[in-house]
Each structure stands twice: as C-alpha cells, then as structure tokens.
Amino acid sequence: MTVAFAFENDIEVGESLPPMTAHAVSVSLPTWRANVGYEEGEDWVVSKMKTGYPRFFIHVSIEKFAVAIVSKYGQSGDRAMLFPSHVIASRCLDFFSKQAPDLDQRQIRIVDLVPTAEKERSEELSLISPKISAVLFPQERFPIAKAFWQHSGDGISSRRAEFCHSLFTKGALVDRTRLDEVPRSCKGPRRYHRKTSIDVTNGPDALNGEVQDPTQFVEERFGRNLNISLTANAKLAVKRRIAGSLTANVGLSEALALERDTERARNVPDFTEDDVYLYPCGMSSIFNTHRNLMTTRGGLKSIVFGFPYIDTLKIVQKFGPGCVFYGFGSSEELDDLEKKLEAGERFLALFTEFPGNPLLKSPDLVRIRALADRYDFFVIVDETVGNFLNVNVLPYADVVVSSLTKVFSGDSNVMGGSAILNPKAPHYKILKQLWENDYEDNHWAEDSIFLERNSRDFVSRIERINANAEAICDVLCAHPRVKELNYPKYSPTRCFYDKCRTPTGGYGGLLSATFYSKQDAIAFFDNLDTAKGPSLGTNFTLSSPYVILAHYGELDWAASYGVDANLVRFSVGLEDTDKLIKIFRHALDSIPSN
Structure with missing residues (x-):
C-alpha cells in the first residue's frame, strides 16, 4: 500500500520566505509556471508578491517612504529612489547622465534628508546616522534608476526605510537646505531612547522559542528599549566572524572578550578584522571594489572568469571600460588569457567566484594568482558559495568579497556584504589607502544587530549543511533521470577546490542538477517539497x-556556456537528513516514465 506524500512546504505564490517575515529576502515561487509568470510579469504572480529579493524588488516600506518624499518635495510625474548617502545618490545621477544623455538634468535632482538634531548631534543619531538621499526623476525613467539600484546594491534597506520614514512623518527628518527652518528636538522612535544591554538576563539568550511577530524581533529579543550604541560592538563581532577569529556561539559581550580562534582564522599573516569592510549587501561590496580599483588604472578592461552571478558581469560591463568574459572558467581560457598577456595586453582586475554559480566549478586560483603577479592585475574572489569555513581563498586574492545575506546569516531576514583586503597582496598599501579614504559604512544599525545574532551559530550550521548537501548529491547521482549533477566534490575542477579547502572544510550547501527534458525538470520541481524562491x-x-x-531574457546566451535553461538549483538547509532524502526521492519518483 502506497502512503500519500504529505507536502509541508506548500507556500502560496508571493508569500515571503520565511513566511510572515516583514524583512524577508526571498519570496515563494512554488511552481515552474510561477517562475515563468514572474519573469513574464503576469498579474496572477506579480499582484500576489508580498516581497522579493531586495535588489530586484523594492520593498513596500521603501516604496511607501519614497512616495511620501515625492509628495512633499517632488513634482507631478516624479518618482524617487532612496540611498543612504549623498555620495551614492550622486553616483546614481552620473549613471542617469550616461544612460540617458537626452534627459534634461533639471528633471533629476537629489533631496538630502537629515535629522533636525544634526546641528547638535545626539550620541544616538551619530551612531545610527539616519540620513536619506533621495534621487527624484521622471517616472518613465524608472528602469534606469532600478538598474543602478540592482547593480550597485547601494540602496537603503527596508529597516532603514521604516525607521527614517517614522522620523520623516514626525517632521524630524527634513531637507538639509531647510534645516534652519525647523525645531530640533525629536531623537527618533521611543524604543531607542533608554540605554540598556542586549545581553542582559532577559535578552535573547534567555528566551526559549521564536518571536511570533518577526517585526518585533529586535525589541522582543534584545530588550524593549534597545541601546543602539551596541551597534558598534555588533559590527565588530561580525567582522571578527568574517575574519574567522570568532567562531563561538555566544552572546555579544562574551564574544568580544574571547581569545582569537587561531584554528579557523584566515591563514594569512598579519590579517585582522581591520581589513574587513561591511557593505549593505554582497553586490555592493563587488560594485565598490570595482569602483575603487578603477581609480588606480581606470582605463583598463577587467576580466570575468567563469560563469558568474548576473550582476557581477553587468557591473564590469556597464561601469567602466568593459571586460573580457571567459564564461567557461576553463584551463583553455586561462591559456588564452596568458597569450593575451604575453602579447602585451593589460587588464585592471580578474573577477571570479569560488566556486561558481550555478555550475559549481572552481577556478584555478593558483595559476590565476601566478598570472596576476607576473602581469600586474588585481584578483577579486567571491567566496559566497564556498564560504571561509570550507575554503581559504584569501592567499590568492587581493580582495575577497562575499554576500553575508546568504549562509553567513542563514535566517533570510537581513542583507549584508563584506570586502576583505589581503595584507600580503602586492598592492595592499595602495588598496588599504583607497578603502580608508573612500569607505562609507552604510550597513544600517538594526541590520547589523540582526546579522550578528543570526551568525552566532555559523560554524555548526555549516557543518550540518555540508553533510546534508552530500546526502542529497548521493540521491541525485543514483537516479537515472538526472542528466548531470553539479557540485564541487563531483566536479572536474575538484582538484582546484581541494587546493583551497580548509582542514575541516566540506563542499558547501549549493548544488544543481539538469534533466533529460524540460518536462522531467518541471515534474521534478513541482513535486519537490522544499521552499522555492530566489536566494541561497x-x-x-x-x-x-x-x-x-x-x-530569462538571455537563455540562449546562457546555454552557450553550458548553463541549461532546465537546471534546478538547490540550497540545502538544516532539516533532518532522512527527511530531506525522502523529499528528493519523492520528487524524482514523480517524473513520468517514458
């Protein structure tokens, strides 16, 4: 007798992932048809979306704030895009001028909103810097502003929008040019006034169970009246975790008092958390790294090596002199690059992912580093998929970038990114000076607190995810309807991965598979009882x-690099291993027999 399979992740189209999470970074697209419908802009999908991935979907709290700003400071037909600083808003204006040279520059302008208390800066306001720089532009030019928002990753977060919108509504956040016209008294929402500790006895470590309303997480888990000054300590703890020197799952106060974890710290002499820089998201770290590098030798093209996440390639193509794209990431392509270099061509930088997404191939970082040293170009490695507990790529890079939104956080409710400088790289002194002169810390205070709390159990989560992913690989490898499995352990480039693998490292939690037909892929995906949506x-x-x-708009182009339109990607989580195996086997068994 066959027992019916009970679906537990039947989450409706457009619901946030996790469900009922105000600041979720993923959204449910539970069927193949729903994914196509999203890409086609079909109303039955788009109208139901409560959220989306933040660089592609403007969060409702951000959009409400933008509408309020336009209502007060804009003109008929205007729309606004919100950024955390005037400097970033100015870059958006520059992007407008290049993408739309026909646009009357008087139609696009910046409104800088600052606290009314700015002239007598309170400690709280200086620590959280609740400023907004709004770029106002004609509504019909929204695709240009959206492209800058998406590619740069430098837009504001939804939590920043909520906080600053509250100030704005109370008249406590005003146009800088009108600062002298308003009273200066309000210091922000009441919950930020009293100074308390997030690690007191009734804080997060003393609570059992989950908070019912995720929007109250900071207040309920960290004390009703949050001491926002602890943001600095939260950021320091995050930077130490990224450096690998803090791996214990302990509260914030205890974490900062611990000795350095020498076993898991990144194995590069003289490296400390002072070489770690936080960004609003991973793409922001890539965008700003590329921008900084161009100030050294801006006339040179860069190289994108291996099939990358889409916006990395777009950044290098759109914000600078362009790039040479080696989409296979193969040894033969490195041979071609070496020939170009020997012939006298010079490049600014080589951008690569370790391993790549979604094919999980690993570039030959040893050879790339040797070429970079010989022919003087920068190497930027995105370690998001591999993560530093599994691989140590810093010795081969000038800059290592990562999206902290992903497995570092895990909870899918906060954005973050990092850029790490290698103190032993040939041009470290130049890069260090560039970052010290240029860097703006725009990671919002509340986001930093979420990120610190989420990342405390990073080590144990990675170990479990590694094990679960290998178990799923075994299931997929054994099934005759799976055409190809992509995973670092089973990749033809495993030797390159293993050269960077740490003594305790595994092969990560990301894998993908292709099938012999589109119908097989759809049947498998629609019957796979996992959450389904963007992110990893x-x-x-x-x-x-x-x-x-x-x-979706370039499927033939992707296919030309071996990236099949029917590929299904899996980011493996913390569920019970046996349960995951049953889920995947059921989906495989749902593929119709020939």
Missing part, C-alpha cells in the same frame, strides 16, 4: 529553476 544559503532548503530566474 538559507537555514531551510531553498530550490529554484535558477536559469529561468536569473537569465
């Missing part, structure tokens, strides 16, 4: 027809 690195297993979501 979540504590829950998350699946998507990745190529449909990331490259």
